[in-house]
Amino acid sequence: MNSSVSELLNQLLAISHPLEPFDMPLLDAHGATLAEDIYAGERLVLRAGSRIRSTQIGLAASLGLDRLPTRPHPRVVVISAGDDLVEPGLPLIKDGEEYETNSWLLTTSVREAGATGYRVHTIPENHSQLKQIVEDQLVRADMIVISGESQDESFALITGVLAEMGEITEISPNLAESGQHNFGLIGPDKTPVITLPGDPIGAFLSIELFVRPMIRTMLGASNVFRTGAKLKLTDPVISPAGVSSYLRAVLSDKGMVTPLEDQSDLVTLSDATALIAVPEGVENLAAGDIVDVMILERSNN
Numbered sequence: 001m002n003s004s005v006s007e008l009l010n011q012l013l014a015i016s017h018p019l020e021p022f023d024m025p026l027l028d029a030h031g032a033t034l035a036e037d038i039y040a041g042e043r044l045v046l047r048a049g050s051r052i053r054s055t056q057i058g059l060a061a062s063l064g065l066d067r068l069p070t071r072p073h074p075r076v077v078v079i080s081a082g083d084d085l086v087e088p089g090l091p092l093i094k095d096g097e098e099y100e101t102n103s104w105l106l107t108t109s110v111r112e113a114g115a116t117g118y119r120v121h122t123i124p125e126n127h128s129q130l131k132q133i134v135e136d137q138l139v140r141a142d143m144i145v146i147s148g149e150s151q152d153e154s155f156a157l158i159t160g161v162l163a164e165m166g167e168i169t170e171i172s173p174n175l176a177e178s179g180q181h182n183f184g185l186i187g188p189d190k191t192p193v194i195t196l197p198g199d200p201i202g203a204f205l206s207i208e209l210f211v212r213p214m215i216r217t218m219l220g221a222s223n224v225f226r227t228g229a230k231l232k233l234t235d236p237v238i239s240p241a242g243v244s245s246y247l248r249a250v251l252s253d254k255g256m257v258t259p260l261e262d263q264s265d266l267v268t269l270s271d272a273t274a275l276i277a278v279p280e281g282v283e284n285l286a287a288g289d290i291v292d293v294m295i296l297e298r299s300n301n
Contacts, residue, residue: 001171004280005209005244008173008181012210015185015192018220019074019142023067026057031114032070033219038063049222051114074142074218076115078107081122081130081146082154082198101200102147105269109207110145113215131161138187142218145211146182148198155180158195162186166193174280175209176245177263178202204269205246208294227295231257237285239278246294248272257293273297 003011021035029052038046040063046056052068060068080103084096092099100121107119118140122133137144146162148154159182162168166186172179179197186193192214196206208226216224234252237259239245248268249259259276260268277292278285285291 001169003171003173005173005175008171008183009210009213011169011171012183012192012194012214013217015183016143016214016217019071019218021069021071021220024070024072025067026060026065029068029070030054030057032073033114033221035069035071035220038065038068047222049220051221071218071220073114073116074215075118075140076110076143076145076215077118077120077137077141078103078110079120079122079133079137079144079146080106080148081158082148085121087121101266102196102198102203105200106145106147106196106203106207106211109204110211110215113207113212114219114221115143115215127157127160130157131164134161134165135187138189138191141191143214144186144191144193145196146193147196147203154198155195158182162193162195166190168193174243175205176240176243178205181206181210200266201264201269208275208296209246229293229295230290231255231293233276233285233287233289233291234258236287237276237278239283239285241283242280244280245278246275247278249274249276249293251293251295257291 032052034046034048034050034052037044037048080100085100086092086097088099103119103121107117110117146158148158162182166184168182168184171181179202182195184193196203213224234256235258237247247259247263249257249272251273252258257274257276260271273296275294
């Protein structure tokens with residue numbers, strides 16, 4: 001089933017709920033999300049939904065508080081499955097082997113979003129082995145993210161396993177450089193799970209557009225989405241017909257944004273400081289056009 005980016009995002013947010021709050025010691029609360037407003041007398045001094053930084057810890061201490069009501073960091077287990085994936089640091093021996101990229105990218109991405117990320121790289125030989133791995137991880141997961149090989153050979157295996165464990169939906173967003181996704185709730189606690197495309201660029205886009213908002217929702221954060229802006233293009237861009245695109249770009253001076261040249265190159269993932277959103281039905285944008293931009297790097301992120 002095909003879906004727009006916004007339709008898929010709404011479905012994913014519907015299965016993501018803020019985690020139950022509890023009081024945490026000040027140092028442990030650092031980096032978590034404040035679950036309740038904090039008052040000094042009648043004055044609101046700390047606002048619910050805000051990230052607890054060092055200044056909030058200091059303010060709480062000055063008020064005589066040794067604990068804060070917080071929503072904990074969601075525990076996100078990242079599973080990378082595929083029998084042709086090789087761990088970095090080891091040699092590639094057989095034809096078709098490739099270095100396992102996604103679990104490193106995805107685990108650090110979910111940590112940057114505010115989650116506690118656990119990396120599980122596995123090479124399951126069959127259905128039962130992968131199912132056992134997923135079941136073992138459910139005991140420590142608030143969410144499970146799964147990716148496969150870059151050509152998605154393992155997608156059918158992953159889909160079959162998840163379908164036995166809960167209610168799963170297969171969907172393909174109308175998104176350039178993307179692919180098939182699964183999502184749903186699995187296990188006795190109905191843990192959210194999402195399967196991402198195997199290609200690293202597609203996985204990166206899914207993390208930014210779908211998984212990061214899910215994590216921010218589970219945190220109860222006030223800023224679920226990246227900061228957006230309307231900026232002027234320095235160079236023209238071409239987008240594939242019939243799908244939306246999020247082009248890697250760099251922010252320039254004077255309120256402008258520059259698309260990176262080779263969008264198929266993995267280096268663009270490292271270089272990009274922004275994504276240019278090109279909606280469905282738009283194939284050509286000229287230099288000087290005003291575009292919607294998702295900012296990836298900012299001082300207060």
